[in-house]
Amino acid sequence: MSCVGGAAYLHFRPRPSTLGVLLFGSASLVCLLTLCVSSLKLSREIEKRKTAQYYLRLAYAALELGNRHLNGILESTPDSIAAIDLELQWVAFNPTYSTAFQRKYGSCPEIGMGLDEVLTDKPDELAEAIRLWRRVLAGETFSVTEVCKDISGTESFLEIRYYPITDRQGTPIAACQIARDISERKRYEDILLRQSDELRRSNGELEQFAYVASHDLQEPLRMVASYMQLLSERYSGQLDNRADKYIAYAVDGARRMQMLISDLLALSRVNSRGSEPAAVDCEKVVRQVLHDLEPTIRDSNALVEVGTLPTLLADEHQVAQLFQNLIGNALKFRGDRTPHIQVTAQPEQGHWLFKVKDNGIGIAPEYAERIFVIFQRLHSREKYSGTGIGLAICKKIVERHHGRIWVESQPGSGATFLFTFPDTGNQAQAHWQEAATTCA
């Protein structure tokens, strides 16, 4: 077009003869110029449109691609997703939704259809669905858990979240629902709940057992022991020597059995009677333990060295019991040398490693595991007294604090008992600070 206008302009030659001709010529010129300008405008408009169309095509392609992505996501998710508009008509849903819907209600939703058209013969469900959708369309976001029974009677648990879809001003124009089948999660939760119930029950039974052991077993035992002792007190010499010996054995047996019962109780109480963890200054605890063991330390002339020990979150009474047993053992199983005991601790990755090292009789490596088992003894009662409960209690205490205990030793060259305690230094610090703040 611009070429045509250009050509018209180029072919115009004004002749300088008459005014009329001139006027006519001028008018023609104006006309021609106007035409020219209009055609130029038109051509620009057309060009603009072409560009717009081009961009529109691009936008459309992008939109289609985006839609394709969105559809891909909607179609591949195991969650069921649906959206409805203000007239309570479906505007979108994914295949999971339509499958689930059909399984539940026996009919298929369709885009553009209203809830009331599909759920005509289910007034209760319809009323409930309308109530929920209206809440979302009013702008509320919420979630509900639903036990869903499909037409075959299979139950599943759904967690359904409702979100409003709003325009730029934030006014709801539609609502969306995303439902997730949480039956599997629910099943695991139920199993967990059952197991924790079972654990509570078995702990209760254990407590009951501890009580039975403390009372019902001790009573008959006390009868045996008391009457045997009474027999030996009142009738000693009236029977022969052998009878006296038999009585002595029976009394000794009853006494030992009583010790075993109370040790068993002590072991069961590590878990059932433990206190809540609090900040424990291990150095202070060890000092107290050494004070309690003072007579033995003095008698054996022992040298006990204590390194820098940390403050930990723990059950103080049990930490004391642990050190008492380990240091007590180190003193008890001493050899011919003067006992030399070292108590140290060093920080390691995520925990503290404690060592109680002695120069006593030591333990053969093959017994390294056995010594932590209840009532396992490596020596005769005549040589070393005790029931063999101490290390079993140590193991239980350490394990209750999520640590580990073991021994490194060779016979004749002393033993080192090692145990770990999780590093709770920062928490312990925080605890102290909190305590200090409270006091202030």
Next chain:
Amino acid sequence: MRMTSGSPIEILLIEDNPGDVELTRDMVERSKVRNVINNVSDGIQAMAYLRRTAPYGNAKRPDLILLDLNLPGKDGRAVLSEIKGDTQLKDIPVVVLTSSEAETDVLRSYQLHANCYISKPVDLAKFTNIIRSIEDFWLTVVKLPRRSG
């Protein structure tokens, strides 16, 4: 202190184990304090004795009660609770003497206003000492309320 009154100390032993009754009786009877030990073996009998209902219409009000916790039927805890909830009986000192070392039993007994809690040891010598201590403390050291009837 009570010896001046001339009448023997009345002790009610609420215990179902004949072995224990025999042991306790044996030791208390050797006491230097004159005493009478009466024994009932369950909670129902114990309350009937204390409230002097049949067949204990002529029972004397005890000066001291030795109570075992684990009794058949109505157990020692219920008996303790009834005694301490009864204005006529609550001033009689109750010594809980039992095999139980369970902390819950100790705590519960004191909450029910037991006057003291003693767990019976296996060792006879220790048991003898404990009975002797009970005698010393409750029958000679402390001043008990005057018997009202």
